[in-house]
Amino acid sequence: MSQYFLAVNHDPADEARMAEMTPAQMQEVFAAVDAFNTEVKEQGAWVFAGGLQPIEMSTVVDNTGAQPVITDGPYAESKEYLGGFWVIEAPDLDGALVWAQKGSKACAGKVEVRPFQDEPEA
Amino acid sequence: MxxxxxxxxxxxxxxxxxxxxxxxxxxxxxxxxxxxxxxxxxxxxxxxxxxxxxxxxxxxxxxxxxxxxxxxxxxxxxxxxxxxxxxxxxxxxTGVVEDDRLRLIFTCCHPALAPEARVALTLRLLGGLTVPEIAAAFLVPETTMGQRITRAKRKIAAAHIPYRVPCAADLPARVDAVLAVLYLVFNEGYLSTSGDAPLREDLTAEAIRLARILRGLLPDATEVTGLLALMLLIDARRTARLAPGGELITLAEQDRSRWDRAAIDEGHALVRECLALGRPGRYQLLAAINAVHTDARDVRDTDWSQIAALYTQLAGIDPNPIVALNRAVAIAELDGPEVALALVDALPLDAYHAWHATRADLLRRLGRSEEARAAYDRALGLSDNAAEAAYLSRRRDQLGG
The missing domain is CATH 1.10.150 (DNA polymerase; domain 1)
Structure with a gap:
């Protein structure tokens, strides 16, 4: 089994779209994501998942120099940023792509599938 | 050796x-x-x-x-x-080994790989072409092609792209991806987008060879049979398609006695076989159209109503303006160039050289020389193939004043 990171990325257009959603529409997405999460757990593919606070809430720590530098906001201006994610287990990429298709439908957004680095061999 | x-x-x-x-x-x-x-x-x-x-x-x-x-x-x-x-x-x-090649072609043509990487990887791993050969075929530097193939192989390993035949639910879409790769390889060989060699027999032969393997492995997949038939029927005209000076000879002007009868007979048999199963698809219909063309010993014997009907059927499952353009060419033979020109002018294909070339030919037949000349010029400006450019210039220069 391999682990895959299913990332839901947001860009400003997505943000505008989400801001215009009615509470009923948002409930629909929450319910669909809940159902998806339940399915992932029942199938034994669940590792971890979470939704993230907006990018403005982030803080960057840079301790590569002599002194740690702590700054407000994202590390770099970028059009896309991570909004939420799942970590799942699948036998291979085809298995992960099936989950990504279901997840994309549930959260009404694109899902990026990234394989984790293999664990170092003992 | x-x-x-x-x-x-x-x-x-x-x-x-x-x-x-x-x-x-x-x-x-x-x-x-x-x-x-x-x-x-x-x-x-x-x-x-x-x-x-x-x-x-x-x-x-x-x-x-x-x-x-x-x-x-x-x-x-x-x-x-x-x-x-x-x-x-x-x-x-036989048996397991055949399955291995099927696994390999599905891995090489996996949708998680970039389309240009799928083509390169298929030619390298399944076709045995070297990286310099593939780079030359697609006119990119060797280092670029090497990196493309290396990167694709790294992704297959890192993302665990499986080495197996896709499950039944995924199979139709995945076979389509494989066929698209083979047809791309074939077309690159048949009408190179640029470069000095207008025909690349190594690529057309390779695409046909790989399609034969795929058909052997998936005998019930009618579109695989359709694509093999299509490529055979196009390739059968190869030797009649270029003049000694390197100019393209159009279907209407080709010496049909120079067509490869064996390939045509095989193509016709395959078309009959797959259409009989009643699951027509894009490649089968294109093959059927080419079967009608190759059935005519003289261009004047061409059954244009059959060709127009097949293009209409094709437009039903593959509604795109290039299909409509080809249908209009058949309509020109049935209802005259004026009717066809009206159809052609309505298509949003201003950036496509064949649209301008078709317009030029219709305008020429209508005696509208000035407009035809302008259309030939536009087609020439957009064409990357030397043989085609030679043909278009001759036609343009033959126009009356």
Missing amino acids: ESLERVYREEFGRVVASLTRRFGDLDVAEDAAGEALLVALERWPVDGVPANPGGWLTTTATRKAIDRLRRESHRDAKHQAAHMLHDDTPHEA
């Missing part, structure tokens, strides 16, 4: 596929297949080509791969696999 090269190219995909299943590593399989060729180059001219060259190459490559994995065993854990997998099972010509 020409026969060695031919045998090698025919067997390369088999060897790589078999070793990939055994060792689970495309690089190991590819390198070992290459090393086996070097041994063959040394031995076959002396000992003669073995009775079962595929088996010989697979056995030799397997030994090379095991040697390599043992050498590397102090660096990683692959030696475990090598010990477990080491045996001297002889090469099998």
Whole structure:
């Protein structure tokens, strides 16, 4: 089994779209994501998942120099940023792509599938 | 030693596929297949080509791969696999080995790979073309092509792209991706987008060869049969298609006695076979259209109403303006150039050279020379193929004032 990171990325257009959603529409997405999460757990593919606070809430720590530098906001201006994610287990990429298709439908957004680095061999 | 090269190219995909299943590593399989060729180059001219060259190459490559994995065993854990997998099972010509090549082509054409990488990887691993050959075919620098192939192989390993035939639910879409790759290889050979060689027989032959393998592996897939028939019927006209000076000769002006009758007969039989199953698809209909063309011993015998009807059917499942453009060409023969021109002018294909070339031809037939000249100029400006450009310039220069 391999682990895959299913990332839901947001860009400003997505943000505008989400801001215009009615509470009923948002409930629909929450319910669909809940159902998806339940399915992932029942199938034994669940590792971890979470939704993230907006990018403005982030803080960057840079301790590569002599002194740690702590700054407000994202590390770099970028059009896309991570909004939420799942970590799942699948036998291979085809298995992960099936989950990504279901997840994309549930959260009404694109899902990026990234394989984790293999664990170092003992 | 020409026969060695031919045998090698025919067997390369088999060897790589078999070793990939055994060792689970495309690089190991590819390198070992290459090393086996070097041994063959040394031995076959002396000992003669073995009775079962595929088996010989697979056995030799397997030994090379095991040697390599043992050498590397102090660096990683692959030696475990090598010990477990080491045996001297002889090469099998059917069954599992055939399945291996099917697995390999689906891996090479996986939708998670970039389309240009799918083409390159298929030609490299299944077709046995070298990186410089593939780079030359697609007119990119060798280093670029090398990186493209290396990157695709790295992704296959890192993302765990599976080495198996897709499940039944995914199969139709995945077969479509494979067919798209083969047709792209064929078209690049048949009408090179640029460069000095208007025809690249190595690529057309390779696409046909791979389609034959795929058909052997998936005999019930009607679109596979359709694509093979389509490529055979187009390729059958190859020798009649270029004038000695390198100018393109259009279908209407070709010397039909120079067509390859054997390929046409095979193509016709395949078209009948797949259409009889009643599951028409894009490639089957294109093949049927080409069957109608190749059925006419003289262009004046062409059954244009049948061709127009097939294009109408094609537009129903593949509604795109290029299909509509080709249908209009048939309509010109049935209802005249004026009716056809009205259809053509309504299509949003201003950036497509064939749209301008079709307009030019219709305008020429209507005696509208000035407009025809302008349309030929636009077509010439957009065409990347030297043979086609030569044809278009001659037509333009023959226009009356």
